[in-house]
Amino acid sequence: MSFEALSAGFSLFASPLTIGLTAVGCFLGLIIGVLPGLGPLMGIILLLPMVLNVPPVAAMGMLIAVFVGGSCGGALSAITLRIPGTPLAAATLLDGYPMAQKGRAGDAIGLAIAASSVGGLFGGVILIFGAPLLAEFALRFGPPEYFSLTLLGLTSIAVVGDDSPIKGFMAGCLGLLVATVGTDIFANAQRFTFNNYQLSNGFHLVPIIVGIFALSEVVVQVQGGNLTAKPDVPRVRPSLRAFRLLLGHKINLLRSSAIGTFFGVLPGAGGTISAFAAYAVAKANARPNEHYGEGEEGGIVATESANNSAAGAVLVPTMALGIPGDASAAVLMAALILFGFFPGPELFEQNLDVVGGIFLAYITANVALVVLGFLMTPMLLRVLRLRKVFLLPAILLLSVMGTFALQSSVFDLWIMLGFGVVGYTLRHYGYPLAPIVIGVVLGPICEANYRRSMLMSRTGHMVFVQRELSAVILAVIVLILLWSTIGQRVWNRVLRRRTSGR
Amino acid sequence: MKRNISHQIDWIPTLFFLAVAGIVFYLSATSLTTQGAASGTAITNAAMYPRLVARVLVVLVVLHVLVTFGTLWKQKEATVRDVRATDEHRGKIEKKNGVLATAGRQIAVSSLVFVAYLYLLPLLGYLVATHLFVLAVVLTLGMRDVTRAVLFAVVLTFACSLVFEGVFNVRLPRGVFGIALSF
Numbered sequence: 310m311s312f313e314a315l316s317a318g319f320s321l322f323a324s325p326l327t328i329g330l331t332a333v334g335c336f337l338g339l340i341i342g343v344l345p346g347l348g349p350l351m352g353i354i355l356l357l358p359m360v361l362n363v364p365p366v367a368a369m370g371m372l373i374a375v376f377v378g379g380s381c382g383g384a385l386s387a388i389t390l391r392i393p394g395t396p397l398a399a400a401t402l403l404d405g406y407p408m409a410q411k412g413r414a415g416d417a418i419g420l421a422i423a424a425s426s427v428g429g430l431f432g433g434v435i436l437i438f439g440a441p442l443l444a445e446f447a448l449r450f451g452p453p454e455y456f457s458l459t460l461l462g463l464t465s466i467a468v469v470g471d472d473s474p475i476k477g478f479m480a481g482c483l484g485l486l487v488a489t490v491g492t493d494i495f496a497n498a499q500r501f502t503f504n505n506y507q508l509s510n511g512f513h514l515v516p517i518i519v520g521i522f523a524l525s526e527v528v529v530q531v532q533g534g535n536l537t538a539k540p541d542v543p544r545v546r547p548s549l550r551a552f553r554l555l556l557g558h559k560i561n562l563l564r565s566s567a568i569g570t571f572f573g574v575l576p577g578a579g580g581t582i583s584a585f586a587a588y589a590v591a592k593a594n595a596r597p598n599e600h601y602g603e604g605e606e607g608g609i610v611a612t613e614s615a616n617n618s619a620a621g622a623v624l625v626p627t628m629a630l631g632i633p634g635d636a637s638a639a640v641l642m643a644a645l646i647l648f649g650f651f652p653g654p655e656l657f658e659q660n661l662d663v664v665g666g667i668f669l670a671y672i673t674a675n676v677a678l679v680v681l682g683f684l685m686t687p688m689l690l691r692v693l694r695l696r697k698v699f700l701l702p703a704i705l706l707l708s709v710m711g712t713f714a715l716q717s718s719v720f721d722l723w724i725m726l727g728f729g730v731v732g733y734t735l736r737h738y739g740y741p742l743a744p745i746v747i748g749v750v751l752g753p754i755c756e757a758n759y760r761r762s763m764l765m766s767r768t769g770h771m772v773f774v775q776r777e778l779s780a781v782i783l784a785v786i787v788l789i790l791l792w793s794t795i796g797q798r799v800w801n802r803v804l805r806r807r808t809s810g811r
Numbered sequence: 812m813k814r815n816i817s818h819q820i821d822w823i824p825t826l827f828f829l830a831v832a833g834i835v836f837y838l839s840a841t842s843l844t845t846q847g848a849a850s851g852t853a854i855t856n857a858a859m860y861p862r863l864v865a866r867v868l869v870v871l872v873v874l875h876v877l878v879t880f881g882t883l884w885k886q887k888e889a890t891v892r893d894v895r896a897t898d899e900h901r902g903k904i905e906k907k908n909g910v911l912a913t914a915g916r917q918i919a920v921s922s923l924v925f926v927a928y929l930y931l932l933p934l935l936g937y938l939v940a941t942h943l944f945v946l947a948v949v950l951t952l953g954m955r956d957v958t959r960a961v962l963f964a965v966v967l968t969f970a971c972s973l974v975f976e977g978v979f980n981v982r983l984p985r986g987v988f989g990i991a992l993s994f
Contacts, residue, residue, distance in 0.1 A: 710975050
C-alpha cells in the first residue's frame with residue numbers, strides 16, 4: 310500500500326504551489342525554531358488559519374515542513390547562545406555549545422542540520438511503510454476499540470508531561486467537555502450554548518488552540534523579562550564538511566534515528582525524550598577517545614537525528630489511528646479534520662492520494678531542510694537578534710488576524726481571549742496544556758464511539774473489556790498508569806539507593 | 812530546601828474545574844431536559860457522555876485535593892527548615908520580585924490594551940485600531956524610542972494587511988471610517 314500511496318499522491322504533490330509552500334514552511338519552521346520560546350507547535354498554530362484556504366496537500370505540506378524545520382531550528386540558538394530554541398534542542402547544547410566555544414560552531418551547526426535531515430528521512434521511511442500497515446491492522450477496530458484508543462491517546466499525553474498525572478487528566482477532561490459544546494449530531498439538541506446561536510456549531514478549534522498556547526506563551530515571555538535585550542550572536546557559516554564528519558558516526562546516526570522513531574511512535578513521548586534517550590545511549594557507547602559533554606560530534610549527531618526522526622514517527626499513530634503522539638501532531642490532525650479528512654483506516658482507504666501527498670511533502674521537507682539550513686544559517690542567526698519587545702506584539706497580531714480570518718468573526722477573537730486566560734491560569738498553576746487540546750481534538754471521536762459502543766452493547770460498559778483488542782488497549786492504559794504512579798517512584802528509589810551506595 | 816509551589820492547594824483552577832462540572836450537571840438537568848435530550852438511549856441522550864466526563868472530572872478534583880493535602884501535611888516539618896533558606900536568598904528574592912512587579916504591570920496594561928483592541932477593531936477598522944494597538948503594546952513592553960515604535964507599528968500593520976488581504980483574500984474590518992488598502 311505504501312508504493313500505491315506514493316504514486317497516487319504524486320499528482321497532488323507535484324505542483325509548484327505544494328512544493329513551494331513546503332519549502333516556505335521549512336524556512337519559516339527554521340526561523341520559528343531558532344527563536345527561543347516559540348517552537349514548531351507555535352509555528353503550526355500561527356500558520357494554521359492562513360493555510361485553510363489553500364489546497365489540502367499543499368497546506369499540510371507547509372504545516373509539516375514547519376514541524377520539520379522547527380524541530381531542527383532550535384539547535385542553532387542552543388549551539389551559539391546555549392539557549393535551546395525549542396525543548397527538542399535541550400540535549401543538543403550539551404555538546405553543541407562546548408563545540409562552538411572551541412571555535413567549531415560551523416561544524417556543530419552543519420552536523421546538526423545534516424543529522425536532522427538524515428534522521429528525519431529515516432522517520433519518513435518508517436512513516437511511509439509503518440502507517441499503512443498500522444491502518445490496515447486498525448480495520449479490525451470497531452467503536453469500542455476506537456473509544457479505548459482515544460483514552461490511550463489522552464492517558465499517554467496526560468501522564469508523560471508533568472509530575473502530576475492527575476492534573477494532566479483534569480486538563481484532558483476539560484478538553485473533552487469543551488468539545489461537547491454545540492449541536493449534538495445524534496440527538497440534534499443544543500448543548501451548553503447558553504442560547505447563543507454563535508455556539509451552535511461549537512467552538513472552532515483554532516481560537517482554542519491559539520488562545521491556549523499562543524496567548525499564554527506571550528504572557529509567560531513577558532514575565533521572563535529582558536524584552537529589550539539584544540542577544541550577542543556570533544557570525545557563523547555552517548561547514549559543508551559536516552557531511553564528511555557525519556559519515557564518521559554512521560552507527561550512532563542509525564541507532565539514534567531508530568531510538569527517535571521508537572519514542573516518536575509512542576503517544577506522549579515525543580522528540581525531547583527521544584533526544585535525551587539517544588544521547589544517553591550514545592554516551593554509554595562512546596569510544597575511549599570520545600568525551601561527551603566537552604564538544605563531541607557524536608553528541609550532536611545523536612540528539613538531532615533522534616528528535617527529527619521522532620517528527621516523522623509521531624505521524625504514524627496520528628494518521629493511521631487518529632491518535633496524536635504529541636501536541637504538534639494533535640494540531641496537524643486538527644488541520645486534517647478541518648480539511649474534511651479524518652485520520653484512521655478510512656483515510657487510507659478513501660483518500661490514499663492525500664496520504665501519499667503528505668508522505669511526499671514530509672520527505673521533501675527534510676531535503677529542503679538541508680538546502681535551506683546551510684544557505685540560510687547566517688540569516689537565521691541574525692533573526693536571533695530580534696528583540697522580544699517587537700516579536701511579542703507581532704505574535705499577538707498574527708494570532709488575532711489568523712483567528713479572525715477563519716470566519717471573519719470577532720466572536721472567535723473573544724473565544725480566543727477566553728481560552729488564553731484559561732490557558733495562562735492553568736499553566737501558572739502547573740497544569741499541562743497539551744491534554745486540553747488533545748481532549749478537544751479527540752473529543753468528538755471519543756464521544757461518537759462511546760455512544761455507538763453503548764448502542765451495540767448488551768452488557769453496558771463491559772463491552773470495552775469483552776472485546777479482545779479493546780481489552781488489550783485498556784490493559785496498556787492500566788500499565789501506563791501503574792508505571793507513572795507506583796513504578797516511577799520505585800525506580801527512583803532504586804536509583805537513589807544505587808547512587809548513595811557508591 | 813525551597814517550598815514547591817505546585818504542592819500548595821491551587822484553589823483557582825480547582826474551583827474552575829468544579830464550576831465547569833457544575834455547569835454541565837446544571838444544564839443537563841435544565842436545558843437538555845427541556846429539549847428531551849437528557850434521557851433515553853445512547854442516541855437520544857445527549858447528556859450521557861458530558862455527565863460521565865463531568866463525574867470523572869469531579870473525582871479527579873477530589874483526588875487532587877486529597878493528594879495535595881497529603882503532600883502539604885508531609886511538608887509541615889520542612890517548613891521550619893525553610894525559614895533560614897529564605898533569609899539567605901532574600902536578596903535574590905527581592906530582585907526577582909522587582910522584575911515580576913514590572914512584568915506584572917506590563918501584562919496588566921497589555922491585557923487591557925488587548926481587550927480594548929478587540930472591542931475597537933470592528934468600530935475603528937483594522938488599519939486605525941491595529942496601529943494604535945501595536946504602538947501601545949510596544950511602548951508598554953519597554954521600548955523607549957517612540958520613533959522606532961511608531962515605525963514598527965506602521966510596518967507590521969501594513970505587512971499583515973498585505974498578507975491577509977492581498978494574499979489570503981481575507982476582508983479585514985473597515986470600521987465606521989471605511990478605510991482599507993485596495994489590492
